[in-house]
Amino acid sequence: MILPGSIRGNLTLKKKLNQLSEAKLKGYNKERLKHSKVLYEASDKILLLGEGNFSFSSALCKMFGNGSNVWATSYDSEDVLKQKYSDDCANHIEFVKGCGGKVFYGIDGTKLEKHRKTFLLAHNNEAKEQEGFVQNSFGSNFRNTNEIFFDKIVINFPHCGLGIKDQRKNILANQKLLSGILKSARSLAHPKTGQLHITIKSGLPYELWRVAALAKEEGHWHQTSCIPFNPNLYPGYEHRRTLGFEAGISSSQNVEIKEKYPKTYVFSLSSNVTSKNTEAAKNNKE
Numbered sequence: 168m169i170l171p172g173s174i175r176g177n178l179t180l181k182k183k184l185n186q187l188s189e190a191k192l193k194g195y196n197k198e199r200l201k202h203s204k205v206l207y208e209a210s211d212k213i214l215l216l217g218e219g220n221f222s223f224s225s226a227l228c229k230m231f232g233n234g235s236n237v238w239a240t241s242y243d244s245e246d247v248l249k250q251k252y253s254d255d256c257a258n259h260i261e262f263v264k265g266c267g268g269k270v271f272y273g274i275d276g277t278k279l280e281k282h283r284k285t286f287l288l289a290h291n292n293e294a295k296e297q298e299g300f301v302q303n304s305f306g307s308n309f310r311n312t313n314e315i316f317f318d319k320i321v322i323n324f325p326h327c328g329l330g331i332k333d334q335r336k337n338i339l340a341n342q343k344l345l346s347g348i349l350k351s352a353r354s355l356a357h358p359k360t361g362q363l364h365i366t367i368k369s370g371l372p373y374e375l376w377r378v379a380a381l382a383k384e385e386g387h388w389h390q391t392s393c394i395p396f397n398p399n400l401y402p403g404y405e406h407r408r409t410l411g412f413e414a415g416i417s418s419s420q421n422v423e424i425k426e427k428y429p430k431t432y433v434f435s436l437s438s439n440v441t442s443k444n445t446e447a448a449k450n451n452k453e
């Protein structure tokens with residue numbers, strides 16, 4: 168585990184942000200968002216972890232006009248989820264399913280190996296429904312498959328939400344979550360194309376989670392880029408907190424994340440990293 172060590176970089180960022188007037192800050196953010204881009208295509212087989220109200224999955228389905236490659240999961244059970252996000256999750260889930268996407272509850276992003284069977288079953292059932300044949304990830308036709316891989320495994324704003332007051336313990340708990348995701352996502356990442364995307368807020372305490380260092384420590388992921396996350400690129404996406412949503416109390420319309428300059432860390436399996444994307448990483452790295 169990487170302990171929260173030097174915070175020099177974060178203090179520099181904080182100082183920089185404090186020095187900027189609000190107008191300048193807006194300009195700074197606008198400039199920064201020019202580098203944001205949609206990271207997903209309809210042909211990518213995408214596994215979404217830790218969905219809140221399922222609005223991100225539903226935004227992807229809307230964007231693609233199809234959800235057949237969208238596999239959306241929540242950590243919460245269906246009952247808990249529907250209590251926490253009673254305002255809108257049911258509509259989003261219905262939309263994802265209506266587009267042909269898949270929805271799973273109770274999926275622990277740190278124990279994906281354990282859930283492989285569930286995913287395989289869904290995959291093979293779908294294959295059966297499609298007249299018994301499916302093009303597997305390697306391009307050949309098989310009735311059934313013993314493997315399932317994703318091109319993009321995505322978690323937006325992972326947070327264990329334990330409400331730990333002690334900042335150090337809180338950081339460690341979230342680092343444990345991230346390390347678990349980095350470790351377990353490897354088993355479901357496509358050996359050739361697999362990427363893991365982790366989006367988090369900037370500033371403190373998030374910088375102290377040290378996502379990039381945790382990935383290095385895990386050893387199989389290589390950071391290929393780190394780009395600003397612009398929620399406006401995903402119409403209909405509304406960020407939710409781990410604890411749930413309460414109208415009039417919780418912030419809506421992504422106000423909370425927009426203020427925190429979120430960014431997406433893109434990791435590829437080290438075995439697939441070419442000198443070309445290493446070069447790209449040098450230009451993008453934070």
Ligand SMILES: C[S@@+](CC[C@H](N)C(=O)[O-])C[C@H]1O[C@@H](n2cnc3c(N)ncnc32)[C@H](O)[C@@H]1O
Pocket residue numbers: 216217218219220223241242243274275276277322323324325326327328344405406407408409
């Ligand atoms: C701040 S919320 C973000 C929700 C959603 N991704 C969004 O962008 O609105 C953090 C999410 O991380 C999820 N989470 C916590 N522990 C997890 C785990 N072990 N595996 C998968 N998700 C987890 C929570 O259930 C919660 O939905």
